[in-house]
Amino acid sequence: MSGRMTALLARARLRARRSTTESRGLQIVLITIALLFLAFFLLLPLVAVFSEALKAGIGPFLDAVTTDDAISAIELTLLIAGISVPLNLVFGLAASWAITKYQFPGKSLLISLIDLPFSVSPVVSGLIFVLLFGANGVFGHWLAEHDLKIIFAVPGIVLATVFITFPFVARELIPLMMEQGKDEEEAALSLGANGWQTFWHVTLPNIRWGLLYGVLLCNARAMGEFGAVSVVSGHIRGETNTMPLHVEILYNEYDFVGAFAVASLLACLALVTLVAKTVLEWRFNIHGSGKH
């Protein structure tokens, strides 16, 4: 009796297993469609950047990325990222410490406000700083009187970049530190460490890979930002032209090899970011935003 039951159950289970996966044929069809879609929409554009950049050979490519304008654009991009990434790194650490180590009302509102720049168009992100610091802006008159320039100058580009990349570090750290809790910090304090010692020797080692992950994404966006920076920069060659803006100028001048050459440097940055991000995810089990 019970033997028959087990046999029946086993048969039902087998049937169930068979019908919780698709047939191999359907699997292959689905995989093929997905891969074709990704090849067309992701891989092909990437290949196009490098192939267009090297269309005329390595010589014109090297010429294009070593012109004075290109070099000053590269330097400016590094400078902008060099200023805005550390600023957001410090902010991200402070914000996630305050949010994850204490209980206070209004916390979820604070998190939503930190995320706000993600839902604002890059162009609007530039516009708000023009409205504040532009010639006709709120502080425009005062700035002109004191001979200070923010819009169409480096400070404006930094401000727009800081705004655009504002949530990146905090967003990676908050879920991570929330999960880790505060037991270890409390233990360190009860053993006589002071606040800074606790942060340096307990918290920071715990969050370093997540922190690196956030900084990586923040940096990629800071170097690649186009819309916001384009609104505040004024496109002055050799002065306020970042790499993405330089790509646009060359492209609009029909210097396609030049545009794609500079673009390929940015594409390399993207690939390095992706590889580093993937390595961090695999080795340290850190998940990207949206993953849990």
Add this chain to the structure above:
Amino acid sequence: MTATTIARPRRHGWRQPSVLPGFGLTFGFTLTWLTLIVLIPLATIFLKTAGMGWHEFVAVGLSDRALAAYRLSFGTAAAAGLVNAVFGLLVAWVLVRYRFPGDRVIGALVDLPFALPTAVAGIALTALYAPNGWVGQYLEPMGIKVAFTPIGITIALVFIGLPFVVRSVEPVLADMGKDVEEAAAILGASRFQTFRRVILPAIAPALITGFALAFARGVGEYGSVIFISGNMPGRTEIAPLLIVTQLEQYAYNGATAIATVMMLASFAILLALNLIQAVGRRRYGA
């Protein structure tokens, strides 16, 4: 009297007490920096709009040219969001459920649109889909124009939005136990019925989130679109570009009016999607 006050634990006002130091410093810094960099600058948009008067606001913010731009921006973002909802789900499904050579590399490649600067994506897509481009030259004889049409804009937004859908759906699919599917199969459901009646309702909230994120990003997207769109006023001029055009003519009020309409419309749509999700969650208890 004094004994009771001493015995009570020290209260830090509205915050629950904690032995960890640094709340004042980190919270104060966070709030100050947030206010200076995000809140005050964003508030200027609304202050400026409030100060400009209804007539001026309508004259630019709701002009024919602006309305055409909103229709284009919201329409192409919605179309791209739908394409991504279908193919993003397929990609997430394939990545989570099947093993095939190179699956991990492909999983990593999905994030490319997050990492690739938008201007680079823009010129690359234009090179592909221009009438003499890699793909465009084969579409042109068939009478299909992609670059400099709304189709081109949609393709750019599909590129930009794909990772949002894949990364939203992936974890939910991965966490979903096989037991419900097994139960459905034992009760006699076909594989397709199981997918439609069991799996799809469970991943629907994540799918809507992915769509909403991709849509919101698409509405505001600038760098990847302006190269492929052709920028013809009234036909292929997206709303963010119209803001830039207004700024270049020093029409700050016009730029602000359009930005306000865009932001209000996006917030309204995102709120509506959130409500749909909330209703869906209640119905399926997911």
